[in-house]
Amino acid sequence: DQYRLNIILSQTFVFCYLWAVGGNLTENCWDSFDTFVRQQFEDNTDAKLPTTGDLWNVYMDFDSKRLDLWERIIPSFKYNSETPFFEMLVPTTDIVRYGYLMEKLLAVSHSVLFTGTTGVGKSVVTRGLLNNIQEEACYLPVYINFSAQTSSARTQEIIESKLEKKRKNIIGAPGNKKVIIFVDDLNMPKLDRYGSQPPIELLRQYQDFGGFYDRERLFWKEIQDVTIAAACAPPGGGRNPVTPRFIRHFSMFCLPTPSEHSLKQIFQAILTGFLAEFPSAVKQMATNIVEAAIEIYHRMSTDLLPTPAKSHYVFNLRDLSKCFQGKYFAVHLDPEYFVAKPIIFGDFMKIGVDKADRVYEDLADIEKIRSVLQDYLDDYNMTNSKEMRLVFFQNAIEHISRIARIIRQERGNALLVGVGGTGKQSLTRLASHICGYKCFQIELSRGYNYASFHEDLRKLYKMAGVEDKDMVFLFTDTQIVVEEFLEDINNILNSGEVPNLFEKDELEQVLAATRPKAKEAGVPEGNRDEV
Ligand SMILES: Nc1ncnc2c1ncn2[C@@H]1O[C@H](COP(=O)(O)OP(=O)(O)O)[C@@H](O)[C@H]1O
Ligand SMILES: [Mg+2]
Structure with missing residues (x-):
């Protein structure tokens, strides 16, 4: 049917045109661009664009062969109390829309770049999508986080460690897979003295020429079956403009800030799921709690602005999420x-109560808290060689309760800000002890360097991974001997992995040691990555 076919092709073309040309526009231009696109196709009688609603809200459905609303294909959210909180992704229009675009582009090995301010969900959209489709599409996702200190040598090392040698000068994705390298915070690397960003130049070399040079023997290595996807917020605040020579290889999409509607949708879904088992009086609170939280969040982000003395006053969706x-x-x-x-x-x-049996409660009796904390402290001093003496004044008690709350949460990472002598370290040590965590610190000695730091990190990872101990890693600003330490910590926070921390033999030993526990947890033995 030629007539139907014309309509389908025209509508598909308009859809592609809208996103290919306008995908990078910020939200405030969407309306005008919508109007512009309609004007462009005005005299095309086949396009038959919907007259109500805007084009941003529709996609080409090839089953029903017409433009349909994104909203119709948002999967419903199923709350599962077993899923760790940070993996809970409530499908919204944006998740579906940008996931769809990325999926289609990656399928034809085209690179995608997401941009948009911090906390709009660039990372969660990408990770969510890759997790979802990796099996079906035979993808092996590799997550890299750039920071100011990232070097090109390091970037190359990380990428090559995930690839396998195919022939003498060809490396590529293992097996029949395709590697998708997701570079998060792409524009963080600092400029070198020529004004370029070496790790980005390395990626550009791959995009342009399809390979890297071997750094030792200086021959050209071709790379096969690797696609790069990336995300970054606009330049400013430590983020640099990225060269157009690199960006031109990407389809670029700008993610809008989640609307009030999306925020409510996300947190309402999670909270309602969580409260499902509660009596109805409690269940009914969900809406109010969500609305109050969102209102406070909006007030904080407009009223509490960062100043030089309070540079950490930046709030985004992540903070709301933590509530x-x-x-x-x-x-x-x-x-x-x-x-x-x-x-x-x-x-x-x-x-001394088991972690599972602890009751989280309102602590009203300050004297009682004080005496309990004193008991914990006595206990700490009995088991630790370095004695701590703490006075539990009001503020100290409040700080301890907060630090303990952060530690007991999954991925509870804290940055404690305050002048020297306010007890940031000792309160953390005590809070770790209270939560049943072991507190690990590096000790600076003469000649402590990057290698010593790695040695310490290996110890830390073995205690946490092999011995299965709950660990707190306490690190202070005076311990930053070289900036590379922060690079590793950034990696720990973002992906949990410090690249090339273990030598091959040692890695085997670690794998062997973790295998029994992994087996218990139901991880297939052959799956080295999971183990
Ligand atoms: N659809 C969603 N469902 C659940 N949480 C979400 C959703 N969208 C965003 N978030 C929350 O917002 C936070 C910020 O998203 P993130 O992807 O890290 O932002 P970006 O990478 O753009 O800076 C995440 O930690 C997540 O908790
Ligand atoms: Mg991110």
Whole structure:
């Protein structure tokens, strides 16, 4: 049917035109671009564009052979209490829309770059998509996080460690897979003295010429079956403009800030899921809690602006998300409650109780907290050679309860900011002890260098991974001997992996040692990555 075919082709073309040309526009230009596109295709009688709603909201559905709303294909969210919080992804229009575009482009080995301000969901969209389709599409996703210190040699090492040798001068994706390298925070690397960013130049060399040079023997290595995807926020605040010579290889999409509607949708879904088992009086609170949290978040991000003295006052979706990660609610209807005395919550009042049986509760009796903390401290001093003496004044107690709350959360990482002598380290040590975590610190000695730091990290990883101990890694600003330390810490925080930390033999030993536990956890033995 020629007539139908013309319509389908025209509509598909308009869809492609909209995203290919306008995908990089910020939200405030969407309306005008919508109008512009309609004008462009005005005299094309086959296009038959929908007259209501805008073009950004539709995609080409090849089953029903017409333009249909994205909203119709948003999968419903199934709450599963077993899923770790940070992996809970509530499908929204943006997740579906940008996931779809990325999937189609990667399928034809075309690179994709997501941009948009911090916390709009660039990383979660990509990771969510790659996790979803990796098996079906035979992808092997490799996640790399760039930072100011990332070097090109290091980047090459990480990429090559995931590839396998095919022939003398050809390396490529293992097996029949395709490697998708997702470079997050692409524009972080600092400029060298010529104004270029070496790690990006390395990636550009791959995009342009399809390979790298071998750094030792200086021959050209061709790389097969590797596609690069990337994400970065706009330049500013440590992020640099990226050269157009690199960007031109990418399809670029600018993700909009989540609308109030999306925010509500996301957190309402998670909270309602969590509260499903609760009595209906509690369930009904969900809407109010979500709305209040979102309102406070908006107020904070407009009223509490960063100043030189408070440079850490930057708020985004992540902070809001953390409010819901805790999900411990206590309802006190009396407004007096919030102003009369400090609000302290914790699960540590009963000493020696198993982690699973701890009760998270409102701690009202400050004297009682003080005496419990003293008991913990005595216990700490009995088992540790370095004695700590702490006075539990009001602020210290509040800090300890907060640090303990962060530590007991999954991926609970804390950056403690304050002048020297406020007890950032000792309170953390005690809080770790309270939570049943072992606190690990490096000790600077003469000649402590990058190699010593790696040695310490290996110790830390073995304690956490092989011995299966709960660990806190406490690191202070005075311990930054070389900036590369921060690079590794950045990697720990982002992907959990410090590239090339273990030599081959040692890695085998570590694998052998973790295998029994992995087996217990149901990880197939052959799957080295999972182990
Ligand atoms: N659809 C969603 N469902 C659940 N959480 C989300 C969703 N979108 C964003 N988030 C939350 O927002 C946070 C920020 O997203 P992220 O991808 O890290 O932002 P970006 O990479 O753009 O800076 C994430 O940690 C996640 O908790
Ligand atoms: Mg990100």
